[in-house]
Amino acid sequence: MEEVETPEELLTKQHRKEKKDLQATIQSMKNAVPKNDKKRRKQLVEDVGKLEAELNQKHEEELKQLNNNEDGDEVDSIANGVEKLDLDNEEPKEAKQSRTSKAQKRRDKKAALEKERESRIAEAEVENLSGFRHQEGVKLSLKLAERQLQIKEISSDGHCMYRAVEDQLRGCGHAFSLAQLRALTAQHMRSHADDFLPFLTNPNSGDMYSAGEFEKYCGDVESTAAWGGQLELRALTRVLQMPIEVIQAESPTVVIGEEYHKAPIMLIYMRHAYGLGEHYNSVEPLSEAAKDEES
Known part of the structure; x- marks a missing residue:
């Protein structure tokens, strides 16, 4: 006799x-996106992340x-059993054992799925600890700690470099x-095209270009x-007339x-901050808790 797949098994197969x-x-x-097209690769990262998040x-x-439906089925099964006992004053022992057995199988299946999920999370955490992203973060934290600084996270939305500059200027x-930083950057590039076009x-x-x-490029910047x-x-350095120091994990500071x-x-x-994309963050003074860890 062919074994009938449970709802959990069918759903797992569908998800795979x-x-x-x-x-x-x-x-x-x-x-479909050329590797040297940074702008489209950046958009690709955002699109991929959105698709994966929606599916998850x-x-x-x-x-x-x-799981909610299964819990409801189990309650209904028990309620029906109680009602039948009230009417007949007796229930066949085999039927009771069968109902208990099915409910236990569902609970066991649910526990096994939860255990598998926890195992995948643990494996991902181990992989992350040995991955490029973690190693990059460790190296940057050590570099910054020497200067009594730490990373200040900036949102990854395509504006990260300008937001990091905005944060630093505010300090x-x-x-x-x-918007002002983008407009000033585009305006300077347009008025000094010979300094930027060759690159x-x-x-x-x-x-x-x-x-x-080039005009479209500047329009996108703005x-x-x-x-x-x-x-x-x-x-931006020319517009602001001040130097900008860029700290990296693997390379000397620029x-x-x-x-x-x-x-x-x-x-x-950060080269490995967000999958396919690169990212800029700001810095801030090292927190007291981090200072205590250093000392």
């Missing part, structure tokens, strides 16, 4: 197929719904909004969540705008 289909979709998305949330809700008593190439042809492509890098940092003899604002550049 949906995850496999999503991975195939993600791979197709990755293949869907699976969690379906599992929760299934220096300068009030520049995110911008079409990712498909490899040719230097045309005037139209009014979208386009990711910022060294070119935009160079423009100072942009050394010609300005002022105290630099400091940013953290």
Whole structure:
């Protein structure tokens, strides 16, 4: 006799197929974006993260719904048994054992799934401790601790570099909004095109940007969540007339705008912070708790 699959087994099989289909979709998305197109790769990271989060949330809700339904079935089963006993004043022993056995199987299955989930979480934590992201964070924390500083997290939304600069300027008593920083950066790049055009190439042809492509690039800098890098940092140092120090885990610290003899604002550049994407954070004074750990 062919064994009938339980609702849990059917749902697990469905979830595996949906995850496999999503991975195939993600791979197709990755293949469609050139590796040297940073802007589109950045958008790809956000799109992939959103797709994975939506699928995980869907699976969690379906599992929760299934467990709730099972609990309800078990209560109904017990209630029906009580009602039958009241009417007949007796219940066949075999029927009672069968109902208990099915309920126990469901509980055992639920416990096994929970144990498997906890095991996957533990494995992921171990992998993260030995992964690039963790190692990068450790190295940066050690570098910053020597200067009595620590990482100040900035949200990953495409504006991270400008938000980190905004945070640092606020600490220096300068009030520049995110929109102002983007607008000033774009304006400076437009008015000094010869300083920036040679470093911008079409990712498909490899040719230097045309005037139209450069104008679109500056427009994206000004009014979208386009990711910022060294070119935009160079423009910002000139606009602000102050140096910007970029601290990295694996490479020496880079100072942009050394010609300005002022105290630099400091940013953290993280290569492995968010999967495919790169990320900028700000810094802040080392907390008292962290100082105690150091001492």
